[in-house]
Structure formats: structure tokens, C-alpha cells
Amino acid sequence: DWTPGNVIADQVAAIKAQIGDARVICALSGGVDSAVAAALVQRAVGDQLTCVHVDHGLMRAGEVEQIENDFVASTGVNLVIRDEKERFLRALAGVSDPETKRKIIGREFIRVFEDAQRDIIEEAGEAGEEVRFLVQGTLYPDVVESGGGEGAANIKSHHNVGGLPDDLNFELVEPLRTLFKDEVRAVGRELGVPEEIVSRQPFPGPGLGIRIVGEITAERLEILRRADAIAREELTKAGLDNEIWQCPVVLLADVRSVGVQGDGRTYGHPIVLRPVSSEDAMTADWTRLPYDVLSVISTRITNEVREVNRVVLDVTSKPPGTIEWE
Numbered sequence: 001d002w003t004p005g006n007v008i009a010d011q012v013a014a015i016k017a018q019i020g021d022a023r024v025i026c027a028l029s030g031g032v033d034s035a036v037a038a039a040l041v042q043r044a045v046g047d048q049l050t051c052v053h054v055d056h057g058l059m060r061a062g063e064v065e066q067i068e069n070d071f072v073a074s075t076g077v078n079l080v081i082r083d084e085k086e087r088f089l090r091a092l093a094g095v096s097d098p099e100t101k102r103k104i105i106g107r108e109f110i111r112v113f114e115d116a117q118r119d120i121i122e123e124a125g126e127a128g129e130e131v132r133f134l135v136q137g138t139l140y141p142d143v144v145e146s147g148g149g150e151g152a153a154n155i156k157s158h159h160n161v162g163g164l165p166d167d168l169n170f171e172l173v174e175p176l177r178t179l180f181k182d183e184v185r186a187v188g189r190e191l192g193v194p195e196e197i198v199s200r201q202p203f204p205g206p207g208l209g210i211r212i213v214g215e216i217t218a219e220r221l222e223i224l225r226r227a228d229a230i231a232r233e234e235l236t237k238a239g240l241d242n243e244i245w246q247c248p249v250v251l252l253a254d255v256r257s258v259g260v261q262g263d264g265r266t267y268g269h270p271i272v273l274r275p276v277s278s279e280d281a282m283t284a285d286w287t288r289l290p291y292d293v294l295s296v297i298s299t300r301i302t303n304e305v306r307e308v309n310r311v312v313l314d315v316t317s318k319p320p321g322t323i324e325w326e
């Protein structure tokens with residue numbers, strides 16, 4: 001019978017058999033897949049696992065804390081957080097082109113992860129231990145898409161900042177290889193992974209970096225983070241999370257428009273709301289959100305985020321629009 005409990009029992013046994021006494025590392029992005037994969041491996045081999053979260057400063061409000069506090073509290077996992085916000089900002093300075101942003105973020109991510117890995121290997125070496133395994137949250141649809149073969153060469157690099165280079169000298173541990181997304185969520189819940197992580201909507205690896213149209217700066221990230229937090233809070237409050245596939249909130253940082261607030265003229269930035277409904281992100285339709293919810297989000301964002309004086313709604317399906325603006 002397929003039950004989350006059975007999957008956990010089978011996978012825990014398989015992971016133990018594969019890893020033995022060696023040490024294992026896992027890159028934790030904050031997404032569902034890596035969190036559930038890590039929780040499974042933690043259940044199987046406990047302290048032999050070290051998770052690494054690369055804090056690139058492009059996460060939404062509260063997300064790093066969610067990993068740092070809630071995930072660790074519920075799983076007991078060893079977690080190393082690399083605070084690399086400055087490094088990413090420096091590397092991204094002056095860059096507006098979306099694909100260049102992705103490339104830079106991906107490249108820096110890999111470098112930081114390799115540094116973390118080196119530190120962990122050194123430490124383990126001093127204790128006379130071996131680090132030979134790397135956890136990946138590969139799902140069944142990824143396996144099918146990549147041809148179903150074995151090994152590192154099949155890690156999906158497409159779109160994925162978590163995509164690690166092929167020449168990593170690691171044996172992969174992929175406890176989610178036979179599962180679909182909803183099954184992963186069920187397994188995560190059974191393992192006690194916090195609901196905020198388990199039920200998370202898709203969020204791109206490059207994070208808010210590809211939701212600022214224009215150059216990425218610390219100030220712009222802060223503006224977007226505040227607007228995004230308001231939109232998410234109101235959508236959740238209205239009970240709409242399950243009707244939406246995801247809702248990118250985008251800052252048009254290079255655009256300004258005239259507005260009026262109090263007695264004064266303003267010259268601020270627009271925020272775009274991009275709520276979409278989808279089955280698999282390959283195609284999508286814009287979600288018909290209730291006007292009163294849109295109204296509350298708009299009023300709150302323009303009242304609470306001084307730099308924003310206009311909120312606009314994206315009513316484009318995919319195709320021709322993509323879900324993200326970049």
C-alpha cells in the first residue's frame with residue numbers, strides 16, 4: 001500500500017544501506033523538495049548529515065528564519081548557513097539582463113556551496129570520517145524528463161540554482177526519485193516538516209533577483225520584500241493559497257510614474273501582481289482574484305511601502321507571457 005509511512009520506512013532503510021557510516025551533505029534551498037529529502041536523510045542517518053543553506057539575500061521575508069528556526073526545530077538537522085548577501089550583491093552590481101543575472105547567481109551559488117563543502121570535508125577529515133554523498137531532491141518527473149538514467153550528469157541544470165556541476169565527486173542520494181510533488185508533500189507532513197515549507201508554492205532559485213526588472217540593489221530588494229510580504233499575507237488571509245499556483249510580485253525598478261499622496265506629488269515605482277493558475281507551469285492562466293482582495297493588497301502596499309505609488313495586475317496567460325517577468 002502506498003502510504004507516507006511506508007515510503008518513509010522503505011527510504012530510511014535504503015538510505016542507511018547506501019550511506020553506511022559516511023558523512024553526507026545537502027544543499028537546502030528552502031523549497032519543498034530539498035527540505036523533504038533532507039528530513040528523510042536526517043531520519044535515516046541523523047548527525048551524519050550536514051545541510052548547507054546559501055543565503056544569497058534574494059529570499060522573501062522570513063524565509064531564511066523559517067529554515068534556520070522552524071526546519072531545524074522540527075527535524076533536528078545540522079545546518080550551516082552561509083551569509084553571502086554582500087557577495088551576491090557585489091557580483092550582481094550593474095547587471096539588468098535576466099539571463100546574465102541567472103548565470104551570475106548560479107555561478108556564485110556553486111562557488112559558495114563548494115567552499116562550504118570543503119569546510120565540511122576538512123572537519124570530517126580531522127575526525128577520520130569520509131564525506132562521499134550528496135543529497136538531491138530529484139522527483140520522478142525530473143527523472144523522466146532527463147531520460148531516467150543514473151548519476152550526476154542527469155541533474156537538471158535547467159532553471160535551477162540548486163543544479164550542481166557534473167564534476168562533483170559525489171555519489172547522489174535521491175530519496176524522492178519515485179515520488180510526485182503531492183506525494184513529497186505527504187511524506188514531508190508525516191516527517192513533521194513545517195506546513196509553511198511543505199505547502200510552499202513554487203519559487204524560483206534566483207529568487208527576488210529575477211523579480212526586480214532592472215538592476216538589483218539592497219534597497220530595491222527591501223522594497224520588493226515588503227510588497228511581496230503584504231501580498232502573500234493577504235492572499236493567505238483570504239484563503240486563496242490553494243487556488244493559486246504562485247503569485248510573483250514584481251518591482252519595475254526602472255519605471256517611475258507620477259502619483260499623489262497627501263498633499264504631495266510622488267514619483268514612485270509600480271509593483272506588478274502576477275497571480276497564475278497552472279497544472280505544471282508549462283502553461284498558465286491569470287487567476288481571477290476577487291476585486292476586494294486586490295483592493296486590500298493595493299491599498300496596503302501603497303500605504304506601507306513609501307517607494308511604491310502604483311499596483312498593477314498582470315492579466316496575461318502563458319503563453320504568450322511567462323510566469324516570471326524575467
Ligand code: XMP
Binds near residue numbers: 203205324
Ligand atoms: P516561467 O517564468 O518560465 O516559469 O513561466 C515557469 C516556472 O519556473 C519557475 N522559474 C524558475 N525556477 N530557476 C528556478 O528554479 C529559475 O531561473 C526560474 N525561472 C522561472 C517559475 O517560478 C515558474 O514556477
